[in-house]
Amino acid sequence: MPLITLDNISLQFSENLVLNEISATIQKGDKIALIGRNGEGKSSLMRVLAGIIDADDGEIKVKNNTTISYLEQSSPQDIEQSLFEVVARGLGTIGDLLANYYRSTQSSNAEESGPYQSLIEQKDAWHYIHKIEAILNRFKLDHKAKFSTMSGGWKRRVMLARAIIQEPDLLLLDEPTNHMDITAILDLEKLLKDFHGTIVLISHDRSFVQAIANRVFDLDRGNLAVFECGYLDYLKRKENLLNAEELENARFDKKLTQEEAWIRQGIKARRTRNEGRVRALKEMRQAYINRRKKQGKVKIHTPDEDEKRISKIVFEVKKISYQIGQLELVKKFSLLVLKGDKIGIIGGNGSGKSTLVRLLLNELKPDQGSIRRSKTIELAYFDQMRESLDLNMKAMDFVSGGRDYIKINGKSKHIIGYLRQFLFTAKQAMAPIKMFSGGEKNRLMLAKILSQPSNLLVLDEPTNDLDVETLELLEEMLVDFAGTIILISHDRTFLNNIVGSTIVMEGNAVIEQYIGGYDNYLEQKTKKINQKNNAASTKSDKNNINKSKLSYRQQQELNSLPEIIENLENEISVAQQHLSNPKFYQDPEAINLTMKLREMELQLEVLYDKWSKLDSEK
Numbered sequence: 001m002p003l004i005t006l007d008n009i010s011l012q013f014s015e016n017l018v019l020n021e022i023s024a025t026i027q028k029g030d031k032i033a034l035i036g037r038n039g040e041g042k043s044s045l046m047r048v049l050a051g052i053i054d055a056d057d058g059e060i061k062v063k064n065n066t067t068i069s070y071l072e073q074s075s076p077q078d079i080e081q082s083l084f085e086v087v088a089r090g091l092g093t094i095g096d097l098l099a100n101y102y103r104s105t106q107s108s109n110a111e112e113s114g115p116y117q118s119l120i121e122q123k124d125a126w127h128y129i130h131k132i133e134a135i136l137n138r139f140k141l142d143h144k145a146k147f148s149t150m151s152g153g154w155k156r157r158v159m160l161a162r163a164i165i166q167e168p169d170l171l172l173l174d175e176p177t178n179h180m181d182i183t184a185i186l187d188l189e190k191l192l193k194d195f196h197g198t199i200v201l202i203s204h205d206r207s208f209v210q211a212i213a214n215r216v217f218d219l220d221r222g223n224l225a226v227f228e229c230g231y232l233d234y235l236k237r238k239e240n241l242l243n244a245e246e247l248e249n250a251r252f253d254k255k256l257t258q259e260e261a262w263i264r265q266g267i268k269a270r271r272t273r274n275e276g277r278v279r280a281l282k283e284m285r286q287a288y289i290n291r292r293k294k295q296g297k298v299k300i301h302t303p304d305e306d307e308k309r310i311s312k313i314v315f316e317v318k319k320i321s322y323q324i325g326q327l328e329l330v331k332k333f334s335l336l337v338l339k340g341d342k343i344g345i346i347g348g349n350g351s352g353k354s355t356l357v358r359l360l361l362n363e364l365k366p367d368q369g370s371i372r373r374s375k376t377i378e379l380a381y382f383d384q385m386r387e388s389l390d391l392n393m394k395a396m397d398f399v400s401g402g403r404d405y406i407k408i409n410g411k412s413k414h415i416i417g418y419l420r421q422f423l424f425t426a427k428q429a430m431a432p433i434k435m436f437s438g439g440e441k442n443r444l445m446l447a448k449i450l451s452q453p454s455n456l457l458v459l460d461e462p463t464n465d466l467d468v469e470t471l472e473l474l475e476e477m478l479v480d481f482a483g484t485i486i487l488i489s490h491d492r493t494f495l496n497n498i499v500g501s502t503i504v505m506e507g508n509a510v511i512e513q514y515i516g517g518y519d520n521y522l523e524q525k526t527k528k529i530n531q532k533n534n535a536a537s538t539k540s541d542k543n544n545i546n547k548s549k550l551s552y553r554q555q556q557e558l559n560s561l562p563e564i565i566e567n568l569e570n571e572i573s574v575a576q577q578h579l580s581n582p583k584f585y586q587d588p589e590a591i592n593l594t595m596k597l598r599e600m601e602l603q604l605e606v607l608y609d610k611w612s613k614l615d616s617e618k
Helices: 042-050 083-091 093-106 110-122 127-138 152-164 182-194 206-212 231-263 267-272 275-290 353-360 382-386 395-400 415-420 438-449 468-480 492-498 518-546 552-580 582-586 590-616
Strands: 004-013 016-026 031-035 057-062 068-071 170-174 198-202 215-220 223-227 313-324 327-338 342-347 368-373 379-381 405-408 411-414 456-460 484-488 501-507 510-515
Touching (some): 004 042, 016 042, 016 057, 031 206, 031 231, 042 170, 042 198, 068 152, 083 093, 083 127, 083 152, 093 110, 093 127, 152 182, 182 206, 198 206, 206 492, 215 231, 313 353, 327 353, 327 510, 342 492, 342 518, 353 368, 379 382, 382 438, 395 405, 395 415, 395 438, 405 415, 411 415, 438 468, 468 492, 484 492, 501 518, 510 518, 552 590
Parallel strands (some): 016 223, 031 215, 170 198, 342 484, 342 501, 379 456, 456 484
Antiparallel strands (some): 004 057, 215 223, 313 368, 405 411, 501 510
16 A cells, blocks of 8 residues: 555645646655756645645545654754754654753753653653664764754754654655765765665755655646656656657647638638637647746856956965864865866865865965965855845846846846746746745846856855756856856766866865866775775785784784673673663663763774784784
8 A cells, every 4th residue: 555645636826836636656665756846846745745734635645654754945943952852852742751851961950850751761762762862873963962053064964863763654855965065965875775664855966866766756837747767767758758748849839820820811711710719729829828948048158358368377276274273174285276177176064165265265364375366357156145135126136136138148138038048937037036945046046146247156055956957057057158167066966067176175174186076086086095005905915024923012912802802892781781771761871871882882893803903914
């Protein structure tokens, strides 16, 4: 029996028909990618599945006792609780109880924690504490940290842990990779591949979707098409469908032209025409208006070479260093950026990607070293545009500054015509920005920035919330852009398709530059590691020839390790026995013991590795 069955579901907001009598089934074990343009209603469909909103018409059938977790597109901002409390509350009423108990133990208020202990005892819920700690460790989260102090990427991890903690039958994920660094995305990929439940996800990250999805739901103009295949096969089938639709549209247009000529033939035609044919013509006209055409192409406005001579060197960076307090982010880094270079920047959250860009743009001063900049830079900076959105302003006024016409590549263009190239209808162009979805807002900001004359584009995470069609349009524009691009992104496919070199912020102020995109970086890094390992192996072999036995100190360490390991194993066994007793959780030290157990298990792994290595070298 399916987990969820959608039967002729319809949903409408004002005049906008979001879901048009859609029907589908979600089976146990499905990993479904929900694909569609921004504003098509993907998030609305998710909220219908989650039971947050009701459809206007149709029926949704959910299998009895099906548990559903929903990760919304935006993380909450006003939570002042610890990460333990936030994640615990994903367990429902039991989680609320455990969160309250945890808060009372942190305040060392025995009188307050007493009633919570009794309730936890009654509900036999002590084992959930170990479960909460385990998932916090899985996502590398500090259980005592405050949610409100976390960055966007870390908040995303917390809300994911909260969604997964109850091991739901159906996990709904709306843009789960937003604001995450590549390492976190790869960790999430592995977790979702191993997840035994059912997943429905919305994501603009094509590599991520390709790795996970085994079915695709395509939402297009209110209609849902189901593809029983992975993402790559879906792209091929979708392309064939679009080609067939284009041929059908061409035949339709030809017939419409003939009918328009017929109705204008005058009195002779009016004598012979029938009302049915007239009604059919009116319907064809309306269908033509409603049909959504494929977007056009737009090029980024680059200053004329004769009008503005651009220096060959855009940035010359010599051994710069920068730190905030005791945190060193950049150390003796050098870089040469030439006109036309397209450079990607990747790294973990907090590794210093945005700091490096701000140093290049003279928003920050390096502690050491120097940066020489071209005097002819015409900068367009995507991050700045995010802060300038006035939600009450009309979309067209935001992009054009209130003018009806803007200059694109030296030609005057009506603002509504320009916005059509970014998939906005005339009605949307005149609507206030507050009516737009997250992806539509990002698309609007890109329309704004790409209309500005520039020879240097700096894009800080431009792909968040964008649909695949807009991503491909943006890729095409950036590839054709004659100027210089500096791109911070966690989207692997996006980087592969655009950049000529990749700067990797590896942490601890270590910065390396690799030729090519993300996949090229992985190949070169793997090659470098293999070469290093081979060199180390060769050196080790030479040492073994000269010295076939362990040193005295190493031999003593090898002799002592079995006893140390045995003692540690005994400690772990005792801790596990304590934690298996529900009454032990009445002790406020239970949480500390859980953390200590994890540390002892990690230490045991290290000791086993050391013992194995020394034993093999005897």
